[in-house]
Amino acid sequence: MNSKLAKIIIVFLLAFFTGVNFVVFPALGTAFTDSSLFGLLSSQFGNLFIPQVICIIISCLGAPFLVNKWGPKVVLAIGLLLMIISTGVLWTLQFFINDSSLLFPVLMILVAFTGSGFGLCITTLNPLAASLFENNKSSAILILQFLVGLGTSTAPLMMNLIGNVRNWMYVPGCIFILVSMAFTAFLLLKLEKETFFELPGHFKIPPKLWLFFVTIVLYGCTEGTFGSFGAIILKNQGLDNNKASLGLSLFWGGMALNRLLFGIFSKNKDLSYLFLFSPLIVAGLLLFLLLYPNVNSIVLMMFLIGFFMGSIFPGSIGWGTVEFPTLSVVVSGYLMAANQVGTGIITNVLGSLSNQTNIIFQFLIVCMILICLLLFYLKRNSKIKEAF
Template identity: 30%
Template sequence: MASKPETTAVFSAGIVQGVALVTFPAASTIFTSSSYYGLSSTAYGAMFLPQAVMAIAASLLGTGFTRRWGIKRVYLIGLIANLAAMLLLVLSQFVMSNQTLAYGILLLATTSLGIGFGLTVPSLNTFAAAFFPQTVDKAVLGLNALLGLGTALAPLFVAIFIGYFVWWGLPVLVAVLLLALLLFCMRLPLRAGALDAAPEQTTKTIRPSRFWIFAAFALLYGIVETLNGNWATLYMSSDLGASTAVASLALTAFWGMVTVGRVLFAAIEKQFPEQRTYHLLPFVTAVAFIIIALLPTGSPYLGVLLFGLAGLGCSALLPLTISFGQKELTVMATAVAGTLIAAYQMGYGIAAFGVGSLLQHTSLSLNTIYGLGSIVAFVLAGLSFVVARRETST
């Protein structure tokens, strides 16, 4: 049975990790502004490639590291990597006049963030499932709701700090929170014994085809989420003519509704089962993308509402994929979170870098890309009936 300090540490870490994750895309207008870093769309998108690659590697290797070092040590290393990312981001703003050097530091920062995310988030999901074995779905949804809360706060903080001409205040704030969390967690046992014991207690066999279906869903979800999380701010400012504050509000609306959706669907799981939620939400995202693609210039506030709708559509999909996987693929329960996070990060990398390249080297615009994103969302909708085709059993 986990102690109250342990559960507090894990769920607090979800919030802090959420803020850290969105610190970079929340500052997209800073990175692409000629007054600051002056990055092109391709350079901005490529900035997230090391993050995706290292998050994938860390997520996949994390299970082996956990067996060798224990989950607590892996989790603490993840926090340290997140802290390094924030410090490097702060450092980069002192050398903005040297674009090559500044960009190199930014790449190191996103590399560190990828390692931090890839080690921390699977550990947190494993902790949540182990701490609440009788209510795994609700625990994982709750953790990811707090992660979503952190992602919603990041663009708000960026807008505030930009208003005071100290945009770098956000990574400083996150660094302080990470350091405090690290010192607090070092004193706690932080074990996930229930899931560690799962492989020896089950006679089920792994069905590779089922795992790859889960992984495909996570990858496609990563594409859909990143179209919102990394490109909404730029779309709002460049295509809809929004101010920096309103563009940040769109990103806040997206992540805020991600959080609201996770809390809502965890609360109504008895009246509205998780499988039904899982089948419905991709259609919500697809509809939001179609309308976003058709928005005329000069309609930024409608854009804010639609990105909020897209956030609701994305809300419960990834945490439910993880919890469904942990319950069905019990032989590899401790590896499910890490491998699905890796697949999700593959989708993240495809959308983060791919969209930048499409904008730079083709005649496609962001509204066209959002229209294409609706197709991905519809594929997700179809795949959801394969992933959650029946009640998953414990």
């Protein structure tokens, strides 16, 4: 298959399944901590994600150079295979669940495989999507990230649908089959090693790109706060378990909706100032929560915070891709790694501060103001109008 339509369909389908695969381990948290199944301690379950974050950062930083050497098809194939192996082996653990001494080390390895596969895939898919829409690179990346986000919400939904936690094996089993089918279709594609993926013979990271990196580390701190500790923070604000879960779902839903709308409307509308002011709007919403912690308004605020945060990360990748066309894969890899660095930092720090809601909100407000200032600084003599 070499038609552009086939490439577009399969590339965006792979983005969705990459998102699904990425959260299979968090989605199975209840099974992993169930004493009658895997029996992991809460601390062990938390430690599972250390290799995932490390492997994502390493693979995101290494992927640009691998794509430059081998081309996007080989790197994507390796990433997909790592994720397929991870879910396949995870499914087989149902037969060895009584051998508790091996379970945790095996799970650590599988999580590392998932993280490495995710990093290789997503770093390559971002510029690949941009290359298929030469005149709408940023929109393509925003919609691709929307599909990744949609995928991350699917695995927990699958866990809810199967009902009994003892049926956990159906989740990795279904994902294994679906990703294997998408992988087979992908192998039929002809993806050449185009100039879009080639790096200059000798290059150094431009100072402006380092500023993008710092911006996304700060963004990763904010996203990681809500992603990892959102439910705990909401419960500290007076919400019950159901409303806390609803607030967290609305946060991710708002983020996904923003990416979709930005991807659709930035083709014809100038959304650059909405993008630039989004962090400031988020800071304002957080300040409102800090000053008026009203239980009835928190859930709505979570949706709005997610909505106005939605375009910051993929929009920065799209903008950076337009700004540095010869380094498009480096932009994707380094900013993906930056997001994980921010997430990794905040999840380690917040472990002891998760009950200090006011301090957390104050820190996030400062992060958002700094992001806004950095984006306006980056706007000077830039190609932001082409990106949005």
